[in-house]
Amino acid sequence: MKKDLLALTVFIFAVDMLIGGIEKLNSNGVYKKSGIYLYLVGVIPVISQMIEWRESGFGATYAVFTVIIGMMGAWGFYSTWRRKEITAYGTSREMIEMAVSDILLKYNIAFESKMEGDIVNFDIAGSKAWIKINKSSFGKDIFTLDIMDYRKIPSYDEMEADFEHTMANEAKCRYMLRGVWNLAGALVAMVFLQTIVSDVNIIKEIGDRYESYRLSSIENIVIKDECEIGNTQSNANNYGVVAETDDYIFYANETYVYRTDKDFSRSRTLINESSGPWKDSLNIVEDWVFFQQEKEITRMKIDGSDKDRLFKGYAVDMHVIGNWIYFINYSDGGKVYRMDVNGQNKEVICDKEVSDMTVYEGCVYYSYKGEEEEQGHLEVMNIDGSEKRYIAHVNTRDMVVEDGYIYYIDYEKSNLYRMEIESGTMEKLSGEDIVGFSKDGEWIFYTLKAPEDSTWDSKGLYKMDIDGSNVMALDFESYLDFSEIGVTKDWVFYNASNDREAPRLRRIRKDGSGGVDLGMVD
Structure with a gap:
């Protein structure tokens, strides 16, 4: 079918070019200075390509539609x-x-x-x-x-x-x-149609080539420790608002990024932007900070200098391990990508529409929902995308893999579970509706679904042992924004509100004491 449509496209535009060429020869006074119908020749086909009707089963309709639109665009854009x-x-x-x-x-x-x-x-x-x-x-x-x-x-x-x-x-x-069509109009429209009907996206190709050229001019770095982890699994899968190293704590507060000593006595602002995209997904490897801002993955030195964009696209669950960055690319249908810490060598390691992933001990664990099945799929693969293996029929959220267990929120039921990897045994840790959680080696910190009459998604900050016992409220009254929970050695970070004011980043000790609002640091 694709070859037939391609042949039809070529034939139609061959006729267009013939007519356009003759008309061009007989209209020497025609000037190409309009631009009316520009959207027909450019915007509509490009938007259609982004929607990717082909993958939704509308291949033939899609191709015919773009042939017609391309013809109209050739007439409109290059008419006098x-x-x-x-x-x-x-x-x-x-x-x-x-x-x-x-x-x-x-x-x-x-x-x-x-x-x-x-x-x-x-x-x-x-x-x-x-x-x-x-x-x-x-x-x-x-x-x-x-x-x-x-x-x-x-x-x-x-x-x-x-x-x-x-x-x-x-x-x-x-x-x-x-005037009427001419040779140039038909040629330009044909390029757009060939882009859509074939597998080659010329617009994307041009953009990718420009990005490769731009990335070649930034500093090429090499991380000495291939196993160094930029952040914990829990923090990475909870928007990465905080990350801890041996010397510092880094945290993102809306459009700002800070670095502070462990006792918060000396803080330094690394990014000071009163407006602009929010920063999150912090990962610290050696002397470099990796983070996201809106639809970009960016890196900078730990003093805030040498900021460079590495990737343009909507990425989630970003994990930096050694010289590689792993993430779900929502700009490409939820596929799992990896690229090096210089933004080069991008590759798709899983082409499923993945909703949750984490990286643990040389493996990538990921969850997705089958195209024709209601149940989810939990699988694991090597970090290069090889040897994909089935684990269970479950659709996870905020997954953490540790010590032979997978901790996760069931996407359908909103309950917290843990599953023993070797046996496949599942254990419900809480029967309450949990919106988000973060885990360290001893405890699980989580927030519950807010009451139905509330405008917030979640309320309260709690902790439990890793087996679900000894539940304790750390902050019972606060409403949490985006269920962002970040954990360091001694502190829990979360965005909270009293329901009367805008949410603020807050830290509290793991025993529930010492709660402090983190304002903007000069």
């Missing part, structure tokens, strides 16, 4: 659309008609040379005038004349009596000339 205001003078209506005709010919000298033997009909009727030019060559052009202002002077006797009225009748006119 000239507009000019003229003033014609004459002592009578007939003289004005002749004057307008003369002016039209004057402004179209090249066109005039093609009018030998042709007929020109001109007539003023009310507020409009039409000039129809019948040509013996291929195609036809139609002038549309709008009379802007038509004045009739007094009689000849009145003119002699009053010298001020000696000016002749005048008609202010504007005219437009519309």
